[in-house]
Amino acid sequence: MGRPEPKPAADARLSALPDGTAGWLAEAREAARARARALGLPGRRDEYWRFTNPGPLVAAGAPGIADAAVAGDAEAFAGIDALRLVFRDGVFDAAASDAAALAGVEVVRLADAPRAGWARDLYGRLEAAGHLPVPRPLAAANTALAADGLLIRARTGAARPVMIVYRRSSGSSDGMLHHCVRLDAGARLTLVEAGTGAARLTTVTEVEVGEGAVFHHIRAQGPEEAPVAATHLFARLAARSEFRSFTLTANGRLTRNEAFVEIAGPGALAHLAGAALGDGAFHQDDTVFVRHAAEGCESRQVFKKVLRHGATGVFQGKIHVLPHAQKTDGYQISQALLLDEDAQFLAKPELEIYADDVKCSHGSTAGAIDATSLFYLRARGLPRAEAEALLVLAFLAEAVAEIAEPDLAAAVEALLDDWIGRHRG
Amino acid sequence: MAALDATRVRDGLDAETVKTVQAMAGKYKHGWQTDIETEFAPKGLNEDIVRLISAKNGEPEWMTEWRLAAFRRWQGMEEPTWAMVDYPAIDYQDQYYYARPKALATKPKSLDEVDPKLLATYARLGIPLKEQMILAGVEGADGAPAAARKVAVDAVFDSVSVGTTFKEELRKAGVIFCAISEAVREHPELVRKYLGSVVPPTDNFFATLNSAVFSDGSFVYVPEGVRCPMELSTYFRINAENTGQFERTLIIADRGSYVSYLEGCTAPKRDTHQLHAAVVEIVALDDAEVKYSTVQNWYPGDEEGRGGIYNFVTKRADCRGARSKVMWTQVETGSAITWKYPSCILRGEESQGEFYSIAIANNAQQADTGTKMVHLGRNTRSRIVSKGISAGRAQNTYRGLVSVHPRATGSRNHTQCDSLLIGNRCGAHTVPYIEVKNNTSRVEHEATTSRIAEDQLFYCRARGMSEEEAVALVVNGFCREVLQALPMEFAMEAQSLVAISLEGSVG
Numbered sequence: 001m002g003r004p005e006p007k008p009a010a011d012a013r014l015s016a017l018p019d020g021t022a023g024w025l026a027e028a029r030e031a032a033r034a035r036a037r038a039l040g041l042p043g044r045r046d047e048y049w050r051f052t053n054p055g056p057l058v059a060a061g062a063p064g065i066a067d068a069a070v071a072g073d074a075e076a077f078a079g080i081d082a083l084r085l086v087f088r089d090g091v092f093d094a095a096a097s098d099a100a101a102l103a104g105v106e107v108v109r110l111a112d113a114p115r116a117g118w119a120r121d122l123y124g125r126l127e128a129a130g131h132l133p134v135p136r137p138l139a140a141a142n143t144a145l146a147a148d149g150l151l152i153r154a155r156t157g158a159a160r161p162v163m164i165v166y167r168r169s170s171g172s173s174d175g176m177l178h179h180c181v182r183l184d185a186g187a188r189l190t191l192v193e194a195g196t197g198a199a200r201l202t203t204v205t206e207v208e209v210g211e212g213a214v215f216h217h218i219r220a221q222g223p224e225e226a227p228v229a230a231t232h233l234f235a236r237l238a239a240r241s242e243f244r245s246f247t248l249t250a251n252g253r254l255t256r257n258e259a260f261v262e263i264a265g266p267g268a269l270a271h272l273a274g275a276a277l278g279d280g281a282f283h284q285d286d287t288v289f290v291r292h293a294a295e296g297c298e299s300r301q302v303f304k305k306v307l308r309h310g311a312t313g314v315f316q317g318k319i320h321v322l323p324h325a326q327k328t329d330g331y332q333i334s335q336a337l338l339l340d341e342d343a344q345f346l347a348k349p350e351l352e353i354y355a356d357d358v359k360c361s362h363g364s365t366a367g368a369i370d371a372t373s374l375f376y377l378r379a380r381g382l383p384r385a386e387a388e389a390l391l392v393l394a395f396l397a398e399a400v401a402e403i404a405e406p407d408l409a410a411a412v413e414a415l416l417d418d419w420i421g422r423h424r425g
Numbered sequence: 426m427a428a429l430d431a432t433r434v435r436d437g438l439d440a441e442t443v444k445t446v447q448a449m450a451g452k453y454k455h456g457w458q459t460d461i462e463t464e465f466a467p468k469g470l471n472e473d474i475v476r477l478i479s480a481k482n483g484e485p486e487w488m489t490e491w492r493l494a495a496f497r498r499w500q501g502m503e504e505p506t507w508a509m510v511d512y513p514a515i516d517y518q519d520q521y522y523y524a525r526p527k528a529l530a531t532k533p534k535s536l537d538e539v540d541p542k543l544l545a546t547y548a549r550l551g552i553p554l555k556e557q558m559i560l561a562g563v564e565g566a567d568g569a570p571a572a573a574r575k576v577a578v579d580a581v582f583d584s585v586s587v588g589t590t591f592k593e594e595l596r597k598a599g600v601i602f603c604a605i606s607e608a609v610r611e612h613p614e615l616v617r618k619y620l621g622s623v624v625p626p627t628d629n630f631f632a633t634l635n636s637a638v639f640s641d642g643s644f645v646y647v648p649e650g651v652r653c654p655m656e657l658s659t660y661f662r663i664n665a666e667n668t669g670q671f672e673r674t675l676i677i678a679d680r681g682s683y684v685s686y687l688e689g690c691t692a693p694k695r696d697t698h699q700l701h702a703a704v705v706e707i708v709a710l711d712d713a714e715v716k717y718s719t720v721q722n723w724y725p726g727d728e729e730g731r732g733g734i735y736n737f738v739t740k741r742a743d744c745r746g747a748r749s750k751v752m753w754t755q756v757e758t759g760s761a762i763t764w765k766y767p768s769c770i771l772r773g774e775e776s777q778g779e780f781y782s783i784a785i786a787n788n789a790q791q792a793d794t795g796t797k798m799v800h801l802g803r804n805t806r807s808r809i810v811s812k813g814i815s816a817g818r819a820q821n822t823y824r825g826l827v828s829v830h831p832r833a834t835g836s837r838n839h840t841q842c843d844s845l846l847i848g849n850r851c852g853a854h855t856v857p858y859i860e861v862k863n864n865t866s867r868v869e870h871e872a873t874t875s876r877i878a879e880d881q882l883f884y885c886r887a888r889g890m891s892e893e894e895a896v897a898l899v900v901n902g903f904c905r906e907v908l909q910a911l912p913m914e915f916a917m918e919a920q921s922l923v924a925i926s927l928e929g930s931v932g
Contacts, residue, residue: 345860347859348856348857350856353852353854353874356851362855363870363872367861367868
């Protein structure tokens with residue numbers, strides 16, 4: 001799968017790596033640089049890029065966006081009480097971030113990595129282990145090149161969520177962020193991410209969830225229409241831990257969300273969910289791999305897409321069960337609601353199973369709004385637009401239900417309402 | 426038997442049962458060979474061999490050129506590696522591409538003239554080459570009017586067709602059923618029009634190879650409005666050693682016609698792998714219906730994975746006409762490697778494609794099989810039911826494509842893929858591709874993977890069944906939807922094959 005000859009474009013970008021970063025971080029970056037060079041950049045002929053053109057993600061520069069500053073778009077999760085950490089155009093904005101500490105949680109900027117020795121065992125490690133069976137060259141390049149990011153460690157239960165807010169001022173910013181999150185045994189942490197953050201944003205987030213620890217992740221991408229983004233979530237789950245991740249993608253010209261979750265300890269639970277809303281020039285891709293490497297674990301993948309006016313939704317997902325991961329309960333559903341005839345849904349939902357005592361299933365559907373349901377609502381006096389909005393919300397409900405925090409779920413529902421209100425047929 | 430010994434035996438299984446089952450493992454009842462004098466083309470593959478095959482078949486110039494063009498293209502192609510199958514590199518120069526029993530050097534005028542050894546071979550396989558006979562195992566079954574059911578057979582032995590039965594009776598109905606080598610000579614206008622029109626010679630590595638070296642196969646033409654008066658069937662037998670079989674089948678169902686076609690295949694037990702790369706093309710015009718059923722029982726190799734057929738097959742139907750319908754049913758129990766995706770191009774409006782499959786992989790077998798349903802016409806429909814069963818150390822993959830093009834409005838697909846794992850050393854995989862490009866169509870895919878339910882086994886065993894009987898019963902139930910889609914002649918064979926293929930897998 002690896003291509004030994006680096007492609008020229010990759011080489012050019014990699015040569016931009018700043019030298020002189022000291023200690024273990026420099027070593028991790030050097031190793032990642034070698035990985036990225038060996039993998040080359042993704043192309044249309046790569047199996048897991050057949051549905052998505054990686055062009056804008058691998059181009060020499062970020063796409064130029066005319067409206068340099070964003071005005072009027074309310075920040076997602078504005079009303080949520082959290083420790084706010086702000087990045088603007090891919091750079092940490094200390095002035096805009098909360099200064100106060102959060103008990104039990106340590107937050108260090110990537111630039112101050114020597115202060116967070118624990119991150120040595122995490123930075124680039126999960127990414128490096130996450131290239132099989134699918135190479136993720138953008139993630140390796142990120143590990144090598146990321147300019148900024150946060151190292152977050154939860155030692156106990158965090159009283160409030162940690163919220164990373166991405167803001168954008170420039171029309172051509174090319175942000176590359178790398179975060180590491182570690183939850184010690186028994187710790188609890190909710191990580192919230194909101195906003196666009198750059199004209200082109202590439203992120204890698206590596207999450208190590210300790211024994212019995214609980215990690216919740218709620219992310220809202222958008223609502224801007226022009227930016228492109230590639231995100232990678234790598235997670236390793238210890239015994240009896242819990243991992244829940246929900247992503248709302250509203251707008252964005254091209255968004256590729258990759259997740260690679262390795263369930264390494266018995267009795268752990270991993271739920272990944274996504275709701276994507278696209279109207280017009282919108283291409284959104286969820287590429288999700290869950291590897292069951294331990295007995296008696298549960299995983300769920302719930303991905304829903306609402307598409308209109310030529311918008312494209314992509315889902316590639318796999319439940320991979322290793323021979324010793326008996327008693328696995330794996331579930332995966334990917335569904336698209338095509339609101340008009342131009343929209344399209346491309347999916348490759350996979351199962352790869354080597355253990356016999358398992359229960360795994362997946363389903364995938366694509367189609368228009370159910371005419372019978374629409375008729376039912378209209379017959380009861382609902383105008384067409386409202387009836388449609390109601391059915392779209394009902395369609396997305398299974399994904400939104402994966403959010404455990406009621407206030408965050410309510411905030412996501414408000415964002416959905418808002419989007420549907422602004423994008424009526 | 427090492428494969429089985431190493432399989433962890435679950436608690437509660439009695440040791441006697443396991444021993445009995447182990448003793449029965451690896452049974453392949455068609456593993457004998459016919460001792461018959463065979464002439465071979467020289468080993469290896471080059472333009473001379475392609476010309477030689479063409480000359481042996483007495484082909485016209487255009488056919489030879491067609492083959493050569495394919496061969497030249499093939500030389501620049503790479504063997505595909507995307508399937509989840511793993512096998513050592515094939516040396517394409519270390520094979521015979523043409524083998525013909527000497528007795529068939531001059532084509533027998535009728536079956537009465539055929540070497541009795543060949544007839545005996547087919548008799549032993551249960552394939553009747555005498556017109557008064559009917560398929561073995563059907564007589565008196567379930568009160569079916571067995572005597573009334575006729576099946577015309579084209580028997581292909583290594584590289585050549587031995588003979589075709591019921592030709593006269595079929596000719597009266599206007600149906601052409603003969604060896605493809607004969608069709609090239611007798612019906613060049615039909616062959617030229619349709620050969621390569623569904624699977625072009627450039628299609629893929631194995632299809633291109635086949636286009637260059639195919640030696641025989643069956644040709645069927647059902648004229649407009651004719652319902653073929655009997656089932657047609659081709660029986661493929663590989664006998665010679667180190668010989669690849671490359672057959673080509675072309676079925677044309679003209680407007681409003683109907684034909685049901687059965688295909689069977691077996692090969693002797695050998696320690697070396699043998700190559701089989703076939704191409705099947707089906708053309709269905711307006712309102713035509715073709716039912717194509719396969720029981721693939723090539724030698725699967727032994728428990729250690731020694732020997733067995735490498736089966737790389739391209740099968741595709743072009744539902745060219747409005748309201749045409751093609752139904753693929755396959756029971757895949759044999760072959761060391763299976764690489765096969767019978768597909769439907771749903772071009773005609775309201776055309777329909779169906780795919781019913783049971784793929785069983787035991788011991789060291791690897792199967793990567795599925796279908797493609799390409800919806801191009803409006804209001805087209807497709808249905809996919811795939812049942813994969815893995816046992817021993819086998820790997821079994823369903824790989825499929827459902828593609829609904831922007832213009833294929835109002836189309837519908839339903840796909841169901843179920844996998845069953847027996848034992849903890851095998852794998853079951855599902856790799857579906859779904860592409861939906863309009864919103865008036867509806868596409869649904871569902872897949873499950875599980876093991877045989879303990880409560881079902883317990884229920885059967887509590888009623889006095891042995892473990893393996895219980896497994897066979899549950900598995901037959903698991904496969905029922907597909908078995909029911911088979912013509913009766915095959916359903917019975919398939920049902921017993923399912924049981925035989927799984928022998929030795931309990932535990």
